[in-house]
Amino acid sequence: MDYELILRVYPFFIEAAWVTIQLSILTALLGLTCGALGAAARMSRLAVFRWIGATYVSIIRGTPALIQIFILYFGGPQIGIQLDSFSAGTIALGVNIGAYMTETIRGAIQSVDRGQTEAARTLGMGRWETMRKVVLPQAARMMIRPLGVNINALIKGTALVAPISVVELTYTAQRFIGSTYKPFEMFLLSGLLYMIIIYAVGQVINWLDRRARIT
Amino acid sequence: MTNQAFVTIKNAAKSYGNLEVLKDINLTVERGQIVAIIGPSGSGKSTLLRAINELDPLTSGEVWLEDVQINKKLPFRQYEAHVNQVRQDIGMVFQHFNLFPHLTVRGNITLAPRMLKGLSEADANKLAEEQLAKVGLSEKIDEYPSRLSGGQKQRVAIARALAMKPKVMLFDEATSALDPELVEEVNQVMKQLAEEHMTMIIVTHEMDFAASVCDRVLFMDQGVVVEEGPPSVIFQNPKEERTRNFLRKHLSR
Amino acid sequence: MGLDFSVVPDYFGVLAMGAGWTIAITICAGLLSFFGGIVFAVIALYGHWALRLPVRAFAFLFMGTPLLLQLFLIYFGLIQIGIDLPAFVAGVIGLGLHFAVYNSELIQASILAVDKGQYEGARTLGLSRGQTLRRIVIPQAVRAVIPPMGNNMIALLKDSALVSVIGVMELTLAAQQAISRTYRPFEFYLAAAFCYYIVNLALEAGLRHLERRIAASR
Numbered sequence: 001m002d003y004e005l006i007l008r009v010y011p012f013f014i015e016a017a018w019v020t021i022q023l024s025i026l027t028a029l030l031g032l033t034c035g036a037l038g039a040a041a042r043m044s045r046l047a048v049f050r051w052i053g054a055t056y057v058s059i060i061r062g063t064p065a066l067i068q069i070f071i072l073y074f075g076g077p078q079i080g081i082q083l084d085s086f087s088a089g090t091i092a093l094g095v096n097i098g099a100y101m102t103e104t105i106r107g108a109i110q111s112v113d114r115g116q117t118e119a120a121r122t123l124g125m126g127r128w129e130t131m132r133k134v135v136l137p138q139a140a141r142m143m144i145r146p147l148g149v150n151i152n153a154l155i156k157g158t159a160l161v162a163p164i165s166v167v168e169l170t171y172t173a174q175r176f177i178g179s180t181y182k183p184f185e186m187f188l189l190s191g192l193l194y195m196i197i198i199y200a201v202g203q204v205i206n207w208l209d210r211r212a213r214i215t
Numbered sequence: 216m217t218n219q220a221f222v223t224i225k226n227a228a229k230s231y232g233n234l235e236v237l238k239d240i241n242l243t244v245e246r247g248q249i250v251a252i253i254g255p256s257g258s259g260k261s262t263l264l265r266a267i268n269e270l271d272p273l274t275s276g277e278v279w280l281e282d283v284q285i286n287k288k289l290p291f292r293q294y295e296a297h298v299n300q301v302r303q304d305i306g307m308v309f310q311h312f313n314l315f316p317h318l319t320v321r322g323n324i325t326l327a328p329r330m331l332k333g334l335s336e337a338d339a340n341k342l343a344e345e346q347l348a349k350v351g352l353s354e355k356i357d358e359y360p361s362r363l364s365g366g367q368k369q370r371v372a373i374a375r376a377l378a379m380k381p382k383v384m385l386f387d388e389a390t391s392a393l394d395p396e397l398v399e400e401v402n403q404v405m406k407q408l409a410e411e412h413m414t415m416i417i418v419t420h421e422m423d424f425a426a427s428v429c430d431r432v433l434f435m436d437q438g439v440v441v442e443e444g445p446p447s448v449i450f451q452n453p454k455e456e457r458t459r460n461f462l463r464k465h466l467s468r
Numbered sequence: 469m470g471l472d473f474s475v476v477p478d479y480f481g482v483l484a485m486g487a488g489w490t491i492a493i494t495i496c497a498g499l500l501s502f503f504g505g506i507v508f509a510v511i512a513l514y515g516h517w518a519l520r521l522p523v524r525a526f527a528f529l530f531m532g533t534p535l536l537l538q539l540f541l542i543y544f545g546l547i548q549i550g551i552d553l554p555a556f557v558a559g560v561i562g563l564g565l566h567f568a569v570y571n572s573e574l575i576q577a578s579i580l581a582v583d584k585g586q587y588e589g590a591r592t593l594g595l596s597r598g599q600t601l602r603r604i605v606i607p608q609a610v611r612a613v614i615p616p617m618g619n620n621m622i623a624l625l626k627d628s629a630l631v632s633v634i635g636v637m638e639l640t641l642a643a644q645q646a647i648s649r650t651y652r653p654f655e656f657y658l659a660a661a662f663c664y665y666i667v668n669l670a671l672e673a674g675l676r677h678l679e680r681r682i683a684a685s686r
């Protein structure tokens with residue numbers, strides 16, 4: 001183990017970890033938005049929206065995220081979408097994880113007992129009022145853990161923007177492996193940072209989950 | 216006010232695909248009347264009850280509450296507004312209570328009155344206290360449903376329905392999910408409503424309760440009303456063979 | 469620049485060959501992840517500590533880091549210690565080990581669930597500890613987790629695109645080759661996505677069939 005080397009290069013990795021964190025946060029926010037819209041579409045009264053939602057989920061989950069990133073970043077300019085690599089990566093990853101979150105959110109909503117909706121509707125509450133006041137508060141608690149699993153996958157998934165040269169952790173590791181020929185050291189250094197990020201996010205998820213369970 | 220049709224069901228039919236669950240049912244319930252619906256499992260009792268408030272809309276036929284047709288054919292938005300309105304007048308109590316687990320007892324009772332009737336927080340609280348006192352659970356107002364017994368949950372569910380000041384109450388086997396020793400406390404509340412002349416339609420497997428509280432009993436089998444009449448006739452002197460067979464099984468237990 | 473899909477058929481052969489390699493990688497890495505998963509699970513649960521600790525540490529590392537990073541480690545790490553494997557083999561090892569760790573987690577939970585009930589019954593028949601594990605517990609535990617392992621296979625198929633980054637010739641790299649000659653990334657990546665989608669549908673159908681057969685044979 002070349003400790004001296006690690007001490008020399010670690011500032012680059014810290015900087016890269018910050019990029020990974022930014023990517024993760026933005027992707028998670030975009031993913032949650034897509035997931036909420038996707039779930040709403042999949043459970044819509046209108047067949048068109050249900051079809052759109054199902055197609056979104058099927059296509060995104062049926063093809064590699066890497067290809068989706070490439071289509072947006074390299075193919076985008078052909079259809080007039082010119083994005084820098086960070087934006088393209090964030091958008092593609094967010095739309096990608098959104099498809100998985102769609103299913104997570106839909107699953108949680110559908111796992112709320114039908115009797116809850118029936119009771120609310122029987123009192124005269126409308127569809128949206130029932131969703132907002134009765135179903136969603138219960139579904140939200142059940143979503144926290146599985147969404148945490150999605151987010152865990154998403155954090156590791158941010159490595160996929162390395163091939164389009166976003167200077168995040170994996171890209172940095174790859175670059176230093178190439179210049180130092182020390183793959184183990186670089187792997188451990190970046191791996192450690194990934195695990196710290198994942199651990200911290202896991203703690204936040206646990207805290208949210210515990211808080212939701214108290215009441 | 217007597218002899219006035221209050222809930223009217225005309226030629227009600229319902230099918231799920233090829234399965235005919237209700238076949239040409241006619242029923243008139245007068246104001247203040249208490250009607251029990253009995254019958255074997257799968258005979259369509261719940262379906263009929265749930266058709267009254269449009270939870271399971273009929274395939275054909277009409278349901279009226281006073282002079283309002285509940286199952287009017289309307290464009291989606293108007294239909295939604297219409298059923299939301301009429302459902303406020305029809306209280307329903309389910310076998311499995313369906314209390315909202317994320318809200319306290321108070322929250323369960325005040326949610327709909329505040330949202331739909333625009334009650335202020337103070338008024339809604341007063342309403343909740345009144346209704347809870349009626350079902351004998353005043354001290355549980357700030358508990359969550361998970362901390363209540365089955366009987367208490369069902370009494371809260373009744374209080375929640377009553378808080379909307381309904382014109383008619385529907386009970387779908389309100390006591391069949393309860394431990395035997397908890398049944399009586401819920402029956403008591405229902406008897407009390409009977410004394411207050413609440414119009415009620417009660418699906419039940421408890422023949423004793425039906426006999427002691429109800430004005431009329433309907434026996435349903437395979438989607439039709441086989442026989443109906445006052446409890447004294449239905450329980451002691453039924454005309455139909457099917458009714459006798461059913462009662463033999465249920466009364467001998 | 470606009471879109472022009474008319475060039476895509478010219479590279480049909482290239483894409484088809486790439487798809488073939490993608491399927492080959494998925495099968496090889498899938499098998500490795502299946503058997504590797506069983507081995508890891510048994511070691512993690514019953515192995516001597518000198519084996520158990522490294523396997524657990526390895527699983528911990530591989531579950532907490534991105535696959536792409538692991539592929540770089542394996543590809544360049546093997547070169548560094550003097551093993552110069554073809555990219556294809558390195559890719560299969562990387563993908564296979566990555567998913568072996570995930571399969572192992574599933575199998576471990578399943579073994580523990582089966583073991584409780586079956587172990588005593590088998591031991592009273594006079595089977596040894598090892599025999600009980602090999603003949604009774606593991607076969608049952610593995611069958612029980614075929615459906616969730618199927619989901620891992622589907623993930624593996626899609627993640628096989630990542631080995632293009634270490635130069636394994638497969639569908640993604642085939643598309644890139646076509647792009648480097650035609651400068652039509654949108655068309656060819658879309659074509660590649662289409663191929664992945666089809667293979668994915670086929671794999672899902674196959675897995676559903678397998679699940680039904682397992683359910684029927686119970």
Ligand SMILES: Nc1ncnc2c1ncn2[C@@H]1O[C@H](COP(=O)(O)OP(=O)(O)OP(=O)(O)O)[C@@H](O)[C@H]1O
Nearest residue numbers: 231234236254255256257258259260261262263388
């Ligand atoms: N959503 C549905 N789809 C298909 N069939 C249904 C549905 N709901 C009810 N049924 C069928 O309709 C028939 C009547 O059901 P219903 O629930 O009204 O019976 P019930 O008299 O209330 O029985 P129980 O005493 O068991 O509650 C049954 O055969 C049932 O299987």
Ligand SMILES: [Mg+2]
Nearest residue numbers: 260261262388
């Ligand atoms: Mg019923």
